[in-house]
Amino acid sequence: MTRPDDMRAQAPVVLELRDVDKHFGPVHANRSVSLSLRRGSVHAILGENGAGKSTLMNILFGVLTPDSGEIRIHGEPRTFAAPKDAIAAGIGMVFQHFGLVPELSALDNISLGAEQTSWGVVDRDVARAKVEDLCRELQVEIPLERRVSALTVSQQQRVEILKALYRGAQILILDEPTALLAPQEREGLFDAVKRLQRTGVSVLFITHKLDEVELLADDVTVIRHGAVVAEHRVGTVTQAELVADMVGSSTVALSRTERVPLGVAMAVRDLSAVHPTSSSLRGVSLELRSGEITGVVGIDGHGHQLLCEVLAGVRPPAGGELSLFGARQRRWGRARAMASDVAFVPEDRLSAGVAKHLSIAENLVANRLGDPRFTRFRFMRRQAVRRHARELIEQFDVRCRDELQPVGSLSGGNVQKVVLARELSTSPRVVVVCEPTRGLDVAAIASVHSRLAAAADAGAAVVLQSSDLDEVLAVVNRIVVFREGEVVADVPNGDDVDAKVLGALMLGARLAEAA
Amino acid sequence: MYLASVLELATPLVLAALGCLLTVRAGVDNIGIEGMMLGGAFAGAAVSTTVFGPWGGLAVAAAAGLALALVLAWSHLSLGADFVLAGIAVNLLAAGGTVTLLFAINKSKGQGADDLASDPLPTVNLSFLDDVPVLNALADQSPITWATILLAPVFVYLYFHSKPGIWIRAVGGNAPAVVEAGISPTRVKWLAMSLSGVFAGIAGAQLSLATTHTFVRDMTQGRGFIALAAVYLGLRHPVGTIIAATAFGACQALSTLLQVRTTIPTDPLAAFPYVVTVIALGVAGLRSLRRRSLAAA
Numbered sequence: 122m123t124r125p126d127d128m129r130a131q132a133p134v135v136l137e138l139r140d141v142d143k144h145f146g147p148v149h150a151n152r153s154v155s156l157s158l159r160r161g162s163v164h165a166i167l168g169e170n171g172a173g174k175s176t177l178m179n180i181l182f183g184v185l186t187p188d189s190g191e192i193r194i195h196g197e198p199r200t201f202a203a204p205k206d207a208i209a210a211g212i213g214m215v216f217q218h219f220g221l222v223p224e225l226s227a228l229d230n231i232s233l234g235a236e237q238t239s240w241g242v243v244d245r246d247v248a249r250a251k252v253e254d255l256c257r258e259l260q261v262e263i264p265l266e267r268r269v270s271a272l273t274v275s276q277q278q279r280v281e282i283l284k285a286l287y288r289g290a291q292i293l294i295l296d297e298p299t300a301l302l303a304p305q306e307r308e309g310l311f312d313a314v315k316r317l318q319r320t321g322v323s324v325l326f327i328t329h330k331l332d333e334v335e336l337l338a339d340d341v342t343v344i345r346h347g348a349v350v351a352e353h354r355v356g357t358v359t360q361a362e363l364v365a366d367m368v369g370s371s372t373v374a375l376s377r378t379e380r381v382p383l384g385v386a387m388a389v390r391d392l393s394a395v396h397p398t399s400s401s402l403r404g405v406s407l408e409l410r411s412g413e414i415t416g417v418v419g420i421d422g423h424g425h426q427l428l429c430e431v432l433a434g435v436r437p438p439a440g441g442e443l444s445l446f447g448a449r450q451r452r453w454g455r456a457r458a459m460a461s462d463v464a465f466v467p468e469d470r471l472s473a474g475v476a477k478h479l480s481i482a483e484n485l486v487a488n489r490l491g492d493p494r495f496t497r498f499r500f501m502r503r504q505a506v507r508r509h510a511r512e513l514i515e516q517f518d519v520r521c522r523d524e525l526q527p528v529g530s531l532s533g534g535n536v537q538k539v540v541l542a543r544e545l546s547t548s549p550r551v552v553v554v555c556e557p558t559r560g561l562d563v564a565a566i567a568s569v570h571s572r573l574a575a576a577a578d579a580g581a582a583v584v585l586q587s588s589d590l591d592e593v594l595a596v597v598n599r600i601v602v603f604r605e606g607e608v609v610a611d612v613p614n615g616d617d618v619d620a621k622v623l624g625a626l627m628l629g630a631r632l633a634e635a636a
Numbered sequence: 637m638y639l640a641s642v643l644e645l646a647t648p649l650v651l652a653a654l655g656c657l658l659t660v661r662a663g664v665d666n667i668g669i670e671g672m673m674l675g676g677a678f679a680g681a682a683v684s685t686t687v688f689g690p691w692g693g694l695a696v697a698a699a700a701g702l703a704l705a706l707v708l709a710w711s712h713l714s715l716g717a718d719f720v721l722a723g724i725a726v727n728l729l730a731a732g733g734t735v736t737l738l739f740a741i742n743k744s745k746g747q748g749a750d751d752l753a754s755d756p757l758p759t760v761n762l763s764f765l766d767d768v769p770v771l772n773a774l775a776d777q778s779p780i781t782w783a784t785i786l787l788a789p790v791f792v793y794l795y796f797h798s799k800p801g802i803w804i805r806a807v808g809g810n811a812p813a814v815v816e817a818g819i820s821p822t823r824v825k826w827l828a829m830s831l832s833g834v835f836a837g838i839a840g841a842q843l844s845l846a847t848t849h850t851f852v853r854d855m856t857q858g859r860g861f862i863a864l865a866a867v868y869l870g871l872r873h874p875v876g877t878i879i880a881a882t883a884f885g886a887c888q889a890l891s892t893l894l895q896v897r898t899t900i901p902t903d904p905l906a907a908f909p910y911v912v913t914v915i916a917l918g919v920a921g922l923r924s925l926r927r928r929s930l931a932a933a
Contacts, residue, residue, distance in 0.1 A: 205818035220816045222809035229802055234817030242797045284817075 132160040134196070135323050136181075136212075136292050141190030143176055143347075146532050148561070150176040151187070152348040158292065163314060163324045165338035165355075167331070169367055169421070169588040173347035174327045178294055181325070182214045183207040194292075213285020214294045221277055221284075223270035227263050228252060231284045248287075255286050258320065259313045275306035282313070286322075293317065294325045299333060300398075311337050329367075329421055331360045331628070343367055364624030378574065380598050382410035385447075386582035387432065387463075387551050392441035396427045400606035405441070407601060407608065409551065414573060414583040416593035416614070419603035420627050426468065426555060428603070429586045433465035433553040434458030445551070459488060461551075464544035466537075468555035468586075474540040477529030481521060482510035484528050485543050517542040518568060534565030541572050552576050555586045570596050590620045602626040638893055639773035644847055645892075646885025647781040648673065648839035652863035653881040654791055655835030657874060660867050662828035663808040663821075667723035668708045669836045670860025671730030672701040676840025678734040681754035681851035682741060684844075690757045694780070694841045701837020702830055704730060709829040713822050727860075735853050752851040754844050778846030780838060792874045804828050836860065858910065865913050869920050880916075887912045 136158040143151040150173045158164045168174045179185040181192065183201030191198050194210045201207045204214070221230045232248040249265060256263060261279050269277060278298065285293055295314070299307045314324055314337060326338055334341050334355060341358070343351040343366040351366040385408045392405040399422045409415055409432075419425040430436035431443070434455040443450050445461050458465070467473040475484050486495045486506050495506050510524035519538045521531060528539055537557060545552065554573065558566040573596060577583045587593050593600060594614060602610040602623060610626045612618060652669050659666035679700035684693030708726045711717040738752055760782050765775040795801040803824045806814045811821045839859075844851045862884050870876030887909040895902045 204816050208816075208818060214816070220810065220813040222806045222813050224805055224809040225802065229806075230813070233802070233806055233814065234819045236799050236802065238799055241794070241799075243799055243802060 132162065134158065135160045135194065136325075137191075137193040137196075138177075138181075139191040139193065141177065141180060141187045141192070143173075143180060143185065143187050148533060150347050151180070152346070153190070154344070154347070154349055156342055156349070158323050158325060159340075160323055161318055161321050162339040163318055163326055163337050165326045165328055165334040165341040166344060167328060167334055167341050167363060167367060168344035169329055172344045172367075174329075174344055175296065176347075177344070178214070178296055178325070178327060181207065181294060182212060208288050208290070211289060211291040212294065213282075213288065213290025213292070214296070215278065215281045215285060215298060216296050221269045221280060224268060226266050226268055227272060227276075227280045228265040230269055230280055231265075231287050233284070235288055252283060252287060255283055259283075259316055261309075261313055273306075274301045275309065278302070278310065279313070282317075286317075291321070292323050292325070294327070296327045297329070298326070299328070299330065307333075331363055331420075334363065335360070360628055361621060361625050364628065365621045367624075380413055380577060382413040382598070383580060384411055385409070386411045386445070388442075388444050389432070389438075390442040390444075392428075392431065392443065393439045394427055394431045394436060395439055396430075396436065398422060399427045400424045401439075402427055402431070402606045405606075405608055407611070409582040409584060411550070411582045412577055412580050413599060414577045414585055414597040416597035416600045417584060417586045417603065418588075418590065418593055418600060418623060418627065421588065423603045423627070424606035425586055425601075425603040427606075429553050429555050429584060432551070432584060433463060433467075435465065435467070462547065462549045463551040463553065464547065464549035464581075466540050466544055466552075466554040466557055468559070470536055470540050471529070471533075475528045475536060478527055480510075480525045481514065481519065481528055481531075481539055482506050482524040484539055485510045485513055485546075488543055489547065513542040513546055516546075517572070534561040534568075537561060537565065537569060541569065545572060545576050548579065549576070549581055552581050552583045553586075554584065556588065557585070558587070558589070558592060566592075590623055593623075594618070594620065604629055638889060639770065640776065641889040641892060642882070642886045643773055643777055643781055643785075644842075645888045646882040647778070647784050648842040648847075648859055649863055649866060649881040649885050650784055650788070650878055651780075651835045651839035651842070652860055653866040653870070653877045654788075654874065655832030655839075656860075656864050656867045657870075657872065657877050658804055658828040658835075659825075659832045660864075660872060661808040662804045662825045663811065664712065664719050664825060664829060665723075665864065666708070666829065666832055667720060667861065667864060668704065668726035669832060669863055670856055670858065671723075671727035672704045672833050672836035673840040673843070673856045673860050674727075674730040674734055674854070675704045676701040676837030677844040677855055678737065678752075678840070678851050679837070680841035681752050681844040682737070684755040684757075685753070690755050690845055693754065693845055694757065694838065697841035697845070698834045698837040701835070701840060702833040705829050705833020705836070708833075709826050713825055713829075731854060734851075738851070738853060750853055754849050754851060756849045757841075757845045759846075778842060780842045780846055788878055792878075795874050800824075800827060839863075862909070862913050865917050869916050871920075884909060884913065 134157045138154055138156040141151055141154045154177060166174050166177065176185065180187050183204045183206050186202070192201065193199065199210055222233070228245060228249055231252055236243045237247045238244060252265060263276055263279055263283070269280060272280065282293065298310060302310060318324065328334065338355050341353050341355055341363070342349055343363065345367060387409040388407065390406045392402055394402040402424050405428060417425040417428060427436065431438050434453050434457060438453065443453050450457065471477060476487065483506065486509065490496055495502055495509065507524050514521065514524060517538045519535050519542065521535060528536055531539070557569050561569065573583055573585065585593065585597055597614050599613050600618065600623065601608055604627060652673055656666055656669050676697035680693040680697030683696040684690040686692070704726055708722050711722040712719045741752060757778055757780070759776045759778055762775045765771050803814065803819055807821045807824045814821050840856065843855055863881060866880035866884055867877050870880040891905045891908045894900055895905045
């Protein structure tokens with residue numbers, strides 16, 4: 122494959138980020154990020170969810186302002202107080218969830234805010250002519266008079282792109298543009314992007330999908346934990362190397378301890394399940410043993426997250442068997458799981474893990490309202506609830522004003538500690554945790570890890586789902602790799618396993634090739 | 637006779653409903669429209685008997701509606717009050733305020749406490765239509781009714797083809813998209829609410845300067861809420877809204893007609909338009925519920 126690479130490598134830099142830094146409270150979302158985008162090139166920003174890609178793009182589009190650092194457009198430093206400043210500087214953004222008005226026609230959406238009027242009446246012919254020109258250039262067809270709500274997802278995306286171009290965007294930011302597209306639609310999008318590129322438009326392309334980088338991008342910048350960890354020219358780097366960049370190389374000291382697993386706590390046989398945005402689980406058989414931490418990993422959406430939801434009882438299995446300590450469970454749901462001492466720490470802790478507006482004390486008893494220690498005649502025993510909360514706050518080192526503070530006002534790490542305190546203080550027999558340290562600072566991460574270790578040492582079967590392979594390698598005893606909804610590897614975590622091997626397995630290599 | 641009465645009674649509902657439509661589409665369910673109508677009705681009546689005359693009354697009615705709308709917009713958009721609570725406050729302010737002012741005016745004139753005579757607007761007299769069937773309904777209507785009939789198509793056109801029309805619909809549809817396009821949703825909402833106040837004030841003037849020749853306390857009798865109902869029953873479309881508001885006007889006219897012509901007890905008849913409103917909204921609600929469950933399946 123030949124690319125008109127060399128020409129583009131010489132092209133002038135249209136957009137440059139220098140040492141852009143952004144904190145949200147204790148979370149360092151972007152660490153001194155520098156980046157340069159050349160005219161007419163497609164530059165991929167690759168990183169796992171939570172790596173800080175979206176923060177970076179929001180800074181570029183004027184939605185967020187950086188704490189420090191500089192944005193340069195054509196070499197000139199610019200500050201964006203609002204999206205309209207970014208638009209004026211020639212930046213167009215295509216959000217993952219499109220910023221279109223469903224009730225208005227495609228044409229009205231494209232020209233919204235930039236309408237031409239005569240005698241107070243919007244002159245749609247002018248806009249239509251201009252948009253039709255753009256459509257011809259991109260070779261896309263959009264029914265411009267149709268309401269956006271009646272368009273397909275990929276048509277809506279085109280409308281969003283046209284909206285940016287209509288305002289004269291020379292730099293287009295595409296935020297996970299293929300997330301909602303079917304494979305065929307993806308081809309169409311890529312063709313359109315390539316044609317745009319030929320007209321001199323530069324594209325920043327945010328993704329966590331490796332194959333898309335290879336298909337579309339000229340350059341790739343890999344971001345992890347908010348910092349740039351690598352930059353490559355596409356074509357000079359293998360997918361395995363990119364995975365290693367993305368999820369971390371195993372340079373951190375391993376803190377895991379050898380554990381001798383006890384009996385089987387939970388087992389699934391030939392399990393299947395479906396999910397709207399993930400590969401379906403097919404024929405998954407797995408045993409989870411007491412006293413062991415099992416890591417489940419995969420590329421985002423390949424079924425490992427779905428498995429956790431099924432184990433925790435928040436999503437029903439579609440088929441297969443699930444048994445707990447040898448007893449087959451026929452009606453598995455969250456209530457049943459809670460009654461069977463299956464603790465769950467969901468990925469989205471703030472919306473699924475806690476009730477934001479309630480106090481820490483109330484959240485800490487939310488899973489044991491039937492307990493006579495905390496309720497009498499269905500009324501809460503306030504003193505007992507508060508005393509219990511004070512104990513757990515102390516034990517789990519939750520940093521807060523007092524036990525009556527609403528959980529929503531805590532920092533991310535402390536919210537997570539509240540969730541862990543609630544879930545782990547009931548001495549669960551099975552613990553399912555998803556992305557427990559995403560967005561947390563170093564101290565909070567260490568505390569979460571020691572809690573999980575303590576739970577396993579106390580005899581619980583712990584399942585850890587994390588997109589941070591460093592974390593998985595550091596904490597777990599055994600790793601199960603998912604690909605396209607199936608288990609492709611189930612290996613003990615040892616010195617022969619590292620991020621590169623896991624990355625290759627996640628991409629579909631066989632165990633023998635990967636090792 | 638009946639048709640003339642339909643036009644007369646539908647006028648304030650159509651005006652208020654179109655005003656409401658603008659705020660609803662901008663994302664604010666303006667229940668304060670009731671108070672704005674009442675304020676307009678009172679101000680119109682009070683000013684009509686002064687040197688400014690009924691036309692001055694009409695202008696002040698519009699201004700009074702606008703003033704109340706600005707109070708609501710300020711508390712909701714600038715101070716962040718919930719629009720339902722702020723709307724209720726505006727309604728209470730209008731109800732209490734008009735009674736207080738009514739009392740103050742009547743005391744100085746030594747009249748009864750509950751009403752205030754107005755100097756009505758002259759009707760548009762087209763006596764040559766008197767003998768034409770159907771069209772004779774138009775023979776003796778108020779200028780407000782005529783303006784409503786003539787300007788409704790203009791309203792519908794501008795609603796779809798003017799910048800403010802498009803922007804108002806965009807704000808209610810997806811405010812973040814509007815921000816991205818460099819438009820301030822708050823300013824668009826200010827505009828929509830101001831317009832609704834003017835519309836409601838004029839609607840009130842129709843009640844006190846045309847349909848009747850007095851201002852009576854609480855004379856709007858829930859017409860503002862019926863207008864809001866008409867917006868939803870009209871599927872938030874201007875033509876639908878006009879049709880729904882006119883249909884409610886027809887119910888009111890029927891109720892009046894039956895009270896005059898038959899021996900059916902007047903209380904249930906007076907309740908009839910409101911019962912129709914509730915049933916209509918129930919049907920509309922069921923329909924949208926079904927559509928949503930279909931979409932979810």
